[in-house]
Amino acid sequence: MSTSDALPTGEPGVGDGAPLLDVRDLRTAFDAGGGSTVRAVDGVSLTLERGRTLGVVGESGSGKTVLSRSIMHLFADQAGVTTEGEIWFDGRDLRALRRPDLRDVWGKEIAMVFQDPMTSLNPVRRVGVTLSEAMRRHLGLSRSAAAARAVSLLEEVGIPSPQHQMRAYPHQLSGGMRQRVMIASALSCGPKLLVADEPTTALDVTVQAQILDLIDREQRERFMAVILITHDLSIVASRADAVAVMYAGEVVEHAAADSLFSRTRHPYTEALVQAIPRVEDEPHQRLFNIPGMPPQLAAPPTGCRFADRCRYAQDRCVDEHPPVDSDAQADGHVARCFYPVGSDEGREALERNAARGANAVGTPVQLVAKRPSRPRSKEAV
């Protein structure tokens, strides 16, 4: 709320108007043996401006992690993995680059922070060595120059007595401190894009707040773009400029963060928001039930992948795969849905399903999103 911190991250005059990242119809499929393939990312298009944050939310198995690795083209030339599409990053198509060239991009221009800092830091290397490594390779710094910068990076990310911690091994640090080291390492070569994959999922809530604040601050100071991948909608609500919601390998809704939450269009996003318990809610409030489970990515349904769990679903949703709607509103708020939330079609679809008590697939439809809380205990007010 404090106004001094509410400045947009955008800095006028930087860049030539082209987005930093422009992903077009990206597809990544894994050979699952026996002739079947798992299409983990299936036709995703995204753009990200310099200095901005894109939040990617989805449940486990939705393809968000594979998407982040695909965006970096980490699967280049890997056996058993097929990738398609275009990844325009800072004027180049990463898919057209060979591995040696990609290695100059990875770590230097695009850096990554992972969920588990214990397994992503080399356990037998001192923190200082890990930190210096990338700077010596990418920036050509000498051992001592890299070490000096490593110390100042550790200080910048809030590690007490950084000089001393340079000699620490990862196991000697707490989870939050390790994640700070990961972030320092990711920032070391001044990346234009930071990909943070569930960076706070393994951390306590107080530490989570500190780490997200740290990423925020570094982003503003460095004018760096961030892709923040998380399962936690409240994190993207408070931290991202734009949000892509993933379901079963597809982006089902993509919009500016405030638009996504205030004018939600995809039924999955709506259901996800209503399924989350919030501290603002009354105790024992009934949570919205999303029935069923996500589909198998080896054999996704022909129609909409959310149809069987969706309370709006009509026959068309079962037969036809909804495209990303082309007549998006002015703010670029797009969704893959024939009967979007809040539209006339959506309202009619919901009424029809409510009348027959089930959606087109036959899944019972829960009409009231949230029941009023049922006071149970004596002290409930």
Place this chain on the structure above:
Amino acid sequence: MAGIGADHMRDADDVVLAVEDVVVDHGSSARRRRAVNGISLDLLRQESVGVVGESGCGKSSLAKAIMQLPPPTAGAVRLEGVDLTRQRGEALRSSRRRIQMIFQDPIASLNPRRRIRDIVAEGAAAWTARGERSGLRDRVDDLLRSVGLDADAVGDRRPREFSGGQCQRVAIARALMLQPDVLIADEPVSALDVSIQAQILNLLDDLKREFELAMIFISHDLAVIKNVSDRVVVVYAGRVCEVGDVASIFDRPAHPYTKLLLRSIPVMDTGRRHAPTGNGAAAPAAPSADVIQRGVELVRADETGCPFRTRCPRAVERCAVEVPEIRQVSRDHFVACHEADVDEPAGRGPA
């Protein structure tokens, strides 16, 4: 926070479980660490008590101590007045069936080589004469249906064929098979996706009513705790910080640690973009970063003072020498802090 005392214990007829001044030590001699440092709490029939705290605060050690797995280092665990820590052998076995537990990792907590029906039946089978076990099958199938599974479709399959949410349903059915009075749920939804989490939380709420369960629900997630609890116990470094009904804890938190936890929750509000979380609008100046950056530190058994003082913005000299005693601040609201002033509004901005 981190206090001692038992002012918050209730003197009611329907107390089903009372945990009194329980201490749990891990490790031996020189490396001995105190995970639970004198926690007291009680649970009424059909009540849900939420225990909330960060990793390392002793939540799970407390749960295991209640189950006598193993019995706590010191203190008493009374199930309807009978102290389990003094029970041995057959008597303990028979008390234990009245307290059942479900765990964070539902897949790992089911035997991968057994069929779902056998897993659910196992506890009850141990209590049933060999010749009469065939009668259990109907109850197993009923319970599987109660937890939302199709008994005929899943009964003969094995855990690996199921998702985390389904395995948690099986674990719940297994726990209910012994008709417990108390269900201890240790982070039961932390490993689940939000859509599945909602299913399990709703299910637990229904089953609690249907089977008239009292529940201790352990979680690090304050929103989940608020959703399931009637009463909340906030724990830090093995001690109780604050106890109260849900409204007191969430609307009028008194302990600096509870306030810090509440402030740290990401809020579903896009307007807060780039407002640092540690410094909400209604909160007083945030403590300097180096104060709150530490995590929970394990305490030595001989540690004095309030364990939260190293992170506490309000710590004074007294906090280093004297463990705060739990005191009442309103009808069902207790805090263990020397400095807590009760009238201060909650630190998370307009409700």
